[in-house]
Structures are given as C-alpha cells and as structure tokens.
Amino acid sequence: MQHWTDKNPRNFTKSERSHVTLLTSGLPLHILHLVKQVVAMAGLKFEIMPEPNNDSLQIGREFGNRGQCNPTYFTVGNLVKHLMYLRDELHVPTEKIISDYAFVTAGGCGPCRMGMYSTEYRKALRDSGFTGFRVLLFSRSGDVQDVLMDGLKLTNKDIIRFFMAIMVGDILNTINIRRRPFEITPGSVDTIVKAAREEIDTAHWIKGLFKARKILKTIKLKKEKRPIVHIMGEFWAKTTDGEGNYHLFRFIEKEGGVVSNETVTDWLLHQIWRARWSAARTKKSKFITSTELQLKVLELMIAGIFKTMCFILGEKNKLSDHGSLAQAAGEHFDLHVDGGEDHMEVAHHIHIAKHKLADLIISVKPFTCLSSSGVSDGVQSKISELYPQVEFIAVETNGDSATNFYSRIQMAMQKVIAPSLQ
Ligand code: SF4
Structure with missing residues (x-):
C-alpha cells in the first residue's frame, strides 16, 4: 500500500x-x-x-x-x-x-x-x-x-505599499458602500469612487490621496433616514459583493437600508492580535517579549496609518480594538478556537449591540461553513438573547436558493425599518 x-x-x-x-x-x-x-x-x-x-x-x-x-x-x-x-x-x-x-x-x-x-x-x-x-x-x-x-x-518597501493598497482599497470600498444609498444621481457614487481610485498612484500615495479627496468631494447626497444593517460572517461572503452572496449589499440598499461593512484591514489586524495573544500565552517569562512588542507596534502603526488615510479621504471609519473584542467574546467563546473569523462574529455582535451601532446584523455564510455556521452561530443564539436591542439573523448562501435568502432578509428588514425612521 x-x-x-x-x-x-x-x-x-x-x-x-x-x-x-x-x-x-x-x-x-x-x-x-x-x-x-x-x-x-x-x-x-x-x-x-x-x-x-x-x-x-x-x-x-x-x-x-x-x-x-x-x-x-x-x-x-x-x-x-x-x-x-x-x-x-x-x-x-x-x-x-x-x-x-x-x-x-x-x-x-x-x-x-x-x-x-x-x-x-x-x-x-x-x-x-x-x-x-x-x-x-x-x-x-x-x-x-x-x-x-x-x-x-517582496521587499519591505513593497510590503508596506501592499498593506497601504489594502487599507486605501478598504476605505474607498467603505465610502462606496456607505454613500451609495444616499446618492442623488443613480450610479454617481460608483463612478466617482472609481475615478478617485484611478487618480491614486501607489508610488506617490500622499499626492494621490489628496487628488482622490478632491474627486470624492464632488459626491452629492440626499438626506434620508435608513436603518443600518451590519454585515458580518464568513470572509468572502461578507467582503465580496457579487453572485456569491446574491449581491447582498445592493439588495439591502434596494430594500431601504444602508450597509455597515467590515474591512480586510480589520481582519489583518485581528490576525496580528492573535499572533500577539499566542506569543503572550506561550512565553516562559512574565516580561513582555520582543515579539509581543513588535506586533503591538505593528498594530498601532496600522491603526494610525488607517486613521490618517481615512481623514484625508473624508471617511470616519474606525478599526476595531481587538483586545476589547476578545475580552467581550471570551466570556462566551473559547479564544483558542481558531479558524475562519475565530471569535470575531460573536465579539462584533456584542460590541454593536452594546453601543447600538446598527439596527440589524446579518451574518452571511456559505452553506455548511464550519467556522461560521457550525461554531459561531451556535453561540450567537445566546448573544441574541442577552442583547435583544439589535435584530440578528444568520443567512446561508449556496448559489441556488436566492428567493429564500431574500425573503428572510426582507422579513428582518421589516422589523427594523419603521423603528429606525422614528
Ligand atoms: S468552512 Fe469553508 S466557507 Fe467556512 S471559513 Fe472555512 S473555508 Fe471559508
């Protein structure tokens, strides 16, 4: 054999x-x-x-x-x-x-x-x-x-540029998603954000970002109240809006909501936090190690650069504090469980509910996703019970049952549309 x-x-x-x-x-x-x-x-x-x-x-x-x-x-x-x-x-x-x-x-x-x-x-x-x-x-x-x-x-310089590209891409994507429901001219936000991105030359970030800022300022929005719908779940389903998640973001906009999205940068920050947490857990001395220190400096640098770029581009987005998220989730979810989003779905649910940052949370995951459906959702029913101030639903994608998917979201949206307009 x-x-x-x-x-x-x-x-x-x-x-x-x-x-x-x-x-x-x-x-x-x-x-x-x-x-x-x-x-x-x-x-x-x-x-x-x-x-x-x-x-x-x-x-x-x-x-x-x-x-x-x-x-x-x-x-x-x-x-x-x-x-x-x-x-x-x-x-x-x-x-x-x-x-x-x-x-x-x-x-x-x-x-x-x-x-x-x-x-x-x-x-x-x-x-x-x-x-x-x-x-x-x-x-x-x-x-x-x-x-x-x-x-x-890649060289260190290329790696820094690579992370900058992820961060700036995230910010533009967020501007696109959060402004689009309020656009006066249909299609204008997509066109303007794309034009802003095309102005960015990754060899001269600062110059490019200021040019993009000028273009983004031409976005014209109307004043309108909409329920905030936070999208979390499996990485691909929650970050890439397309046929894979039945165009979930655009569907929510059509139904009268505004999407609050999670970013790739936040996910990277979580990976760095996890590496630091593992280093702290396995170290032999009680003093902070150089690995922990380096990872902490990296976290602070990413958060600082992200904030600066948000400021330049005119977006208020903030990255999560992964230490507090882990603390909140740790009461209900074993932090050693690693895979997919780890404890982040549970943590974000608690954080959003405590601070009333959204009216509805939709956790979207591929059919039978082990980490999201199999593990996180088992805990989410308990979190929904403890924090009923935010509606929560978990929906699965399998490529076939779009009608079922949409109707579950419509039912959840019905519950939050009227209260959010008051
Ligand atoms: S089980 Fe599949 S869908 Fe779920 S996190 Fe793992 S790879 Fe992604």
Missing part, C-alpha cells in the same frame, strides 16, 4: 517574473486594482480575473469534490472558467497557459476546509485538462510558504 501524496507544483522563481502572469480574484475590486499597481512596481505581472459568477459556480461543481463550501466552488470554478476562456476563446495553447500563468490565493492549515483549498484547486485543474497549473499560496499570516516561490518575495 502506498501513501497518497498530492504533487504540488508551486515553483515560481524570480527569473520567471518577466513571463509569468499571476492571476487572482476574491477581494473587493478597489483593493485588487491598487494591489495590481503595487505588484507591477515590484516587477510582477498581475491580472485580475472577472468576478466569480453563477457560471463559475456550475463549473466548480462540475470539477470539484462533493461537500465543499460555497467560496471553493465559486473561486475554483472561476479559475477553471478563466483558463478555459484563454484556451477556447483566445486560443492560447494549454502548455503555454500552464507555463506562463499561475494563480495566487490565500491558504493555510486552517481547522476548516481552508486547509484543503489548494488540493481542491489542483483536482479541478487536473480534471479540466490543466494538470501542472500552479496554485501559489500565501498563508493567513501573509508569509510566502515555500522557498521555491522566491518570485513572490
């Missing part, structure tokens, strides 16, 4: 940078476009794939294993769909696709199915005729996992 191993082609060396195009998707578009600029400056060829849609889901189901979670079907299917497009529509030979393209995504040994993502990509790629196509992984902490992938290694 032979032990099964998955051959994992993931070499991407510096010498390949000039001819290999890195493909990606799965983050809000404002972030991806800024990241594209940053990695181009670092000498990498980078292409943003079209957003995953229901065709991607069908292809994902055709070539994927049974029992995967929704983001896997959407994102795996989306990659296969794009490669098929290169092969069948643009007539790029399969060997050239395999040698001249690679896919970059987050991965890691998560306790949920995230740990199996790359294997799932490779299975679908094999079965659809792209054996050997490379799937390159960043771990959740942002490390490049393999020395064979030194082509992905």
Whole structure:
C-alpha cells in the first residue's frame, strides 16, 4: 500500500517574473486594482480575473469534490472558467497557459476546509485538462510558504505599499458602500469612487490621496433616514459583493437600508492580535517579549496609518480594538478556537449591540461553513438573547436558493425599518 501524496507544483522563481502572469480574484475590486499597481512596481505581472459568477459556480461543481463550501466552488470554478476562456476563446495553447500563468490565493492549515483549498484547486485543474497549473499560496499570516516561490518575495518597501493598497482599497470600498444609498444621481457614487481610485498612484500615495479627496468631494447626497444593517460572517461572503452572496449589499440598499461593512484591514489586524495573544500565552517569562512588542507596534502603526488615510479621504471609519473584542467574546467563546473569523462574529455582535451601532446584523455564510455556521452561530443564539436591542439573523448562501435568502432578509428588514425612521 502506498501513501497518497498530492504533487504540488508551486515553483515560481524570480527569473520567471518577466513571463509569468499571476492571476487572482476574491477581494473587493478597489483593493485588487491598487494591489495590481503595487505588484507591477515590484516587477510582477498581475491580472485580475472577472468576478466569480453563477457560471463559475456550475463549473466548480462540475470539477470539484462533493461537500465543499460555497467560496471553493465559486473561486475554483472561476479559475477553471478563466483558463478555459484563454484556451477556447483566445486560443492560447494549454502548455503555454500552464507555463506562463499561475494563480495566487490565500491558504493555510486552517481547522476548516481552508486547509484543503489548494488540493481542491489542483483536482479541478487536473480534471479540466490543466494538470501542472500552479496554485501559489500565501498563508493567513501573509508569509510566502515555500522557498521555491522566491518570485513572490517582496521587499519591505513593497510590503508596506501592499498593506497601504489594502487599507486605501478598504476605505474607498467603505465610502462606496456607505454613500451609495444616499446618492442623488443613480450610479454617481460608483463612478466617482472609481475615478478617485484611478487618480491614486501607489508610488506617490500622499499626492494621490489628496487628488482622490478632491474627486470624492464632488459626491452629492440626499438626506434620508435608513436603518443600518451590519454585515458580518464568513470572509468572502461578507467582503465580496457579487453572485456569491446574491449581491447582498445592493439588495439591502434596494430594500431601504444602508450597509455597515467590515474591512480586510480589520481582519489583518485581528490576525496580528492573535499572533500577539499566542506569543503572550506561550512565553516562559512574565516580561513582555520582543515579539509581543513588535506586533503591538505593528498594530498601532496600522491603526494610525488607517486613521490618517481615512481623514484625508473624508471617511470616519474606525478599526476595531481587538483586545476589547476578545475580552467581550471570551466570556462566551473559547479564544483558542481558531479558524475562519475565530471569535470575531460573536465579539462584533456584542460590541454593536452594546453601543447600538446598527439596527440589524446579518451574518452571511456559505452553506455548511464550519467556522461560521457550525461554531459561531451556535453561540450567537445566546448573544441574541442577552442583547435583544439589535435584530440578528444568520443567512446561508449556496448559489441556488436566492428567493429564500431574500425573503428572510426582507422579513428582518421589516422589523427594523419603521423603528429606525422614528
Ligand atoms: S471559513 Fe467556512 S466557507 Fe471559508 S473555508 Fe472555512 S468552512 Fe469553508
């Protein structure tokens, strides 16, 4: 009997940078476009794939294993769909696709199915005729996992620019989402925020941000009361508005609400907090270690830079204090449980309810998400009981039952629309 191993082609060396195009998707578009600029400056060829849609889901189901979670079907299917497009529509030979393209995504040994993502990509790629196509992984902490992938290694300057791109993308995305329901001319906020983003040159951040600020100031809004609907849940479903979450953000706007969104920067800050918390838990001395200190400085730097950029762009968004969030959640959720959003869903629910920051919380997650449906939602019923001042519903996405999904949200919205207008 032979032990099964998955051959994992993931070499991407510096010498390949000039001819290999890195493909990606799965983050809000404002972030991806800024990241594209940053990695181009670092000498990498980078292409943003079209957003995953229901065709991607069908292809994902055709070539994927049974029992995967929704983001896997959407994102795996989306990659296969794009490669098929290169092969069948643009007539790029399969060997050239395999040698001249690679896919970059987050991965890691998560306790949920995230740990199996790359294997799932490779299975679908094999079965659809792209054996050997490379799937390159960043771990959740942002490390490049393999020395064979030194082509992905960035200088410290590039890494700072990379984080700046995520932060500025987050702020623009938030401005877009929170202003859009109040726009006077339909479509104007999307157009203006896109124009502002295009003014930002990631080589000269400050100059670009002030130019963007000028453009953002041309947004014209009407005064209107709307219930605030906070969206939390599984990372992909809550941050990427598209067919994968039935265009949840736009649906809420159509139903009369305004979305309060969570950011990728906040998630990164949580990962840094977790690393600091783990370092404190496992240290041998009672004194603060240099690792803890460095991580704390990094947290403060990110929070400070984010606040400054928000100020320049005219947005009031604040990042979470992850120490207080952990303290609030810790009474109900074991902080050692790591995976997906960890204790963040429970923590945000408590924080929002205590400070009355929203009228309704929607926790959106892919069908059978282990971390969100299986763990967080088990605790959320208790939190709803303790903090009834905010409505809470958990909804699942599976790509098929849009009507059921929408009607549950409409029912919850009905409960909060009238009180919020008083
Ligand atoms: S967090 Fe949920 S949806 Fe995401 S990989 Fe884990 S189980 Fe799947």
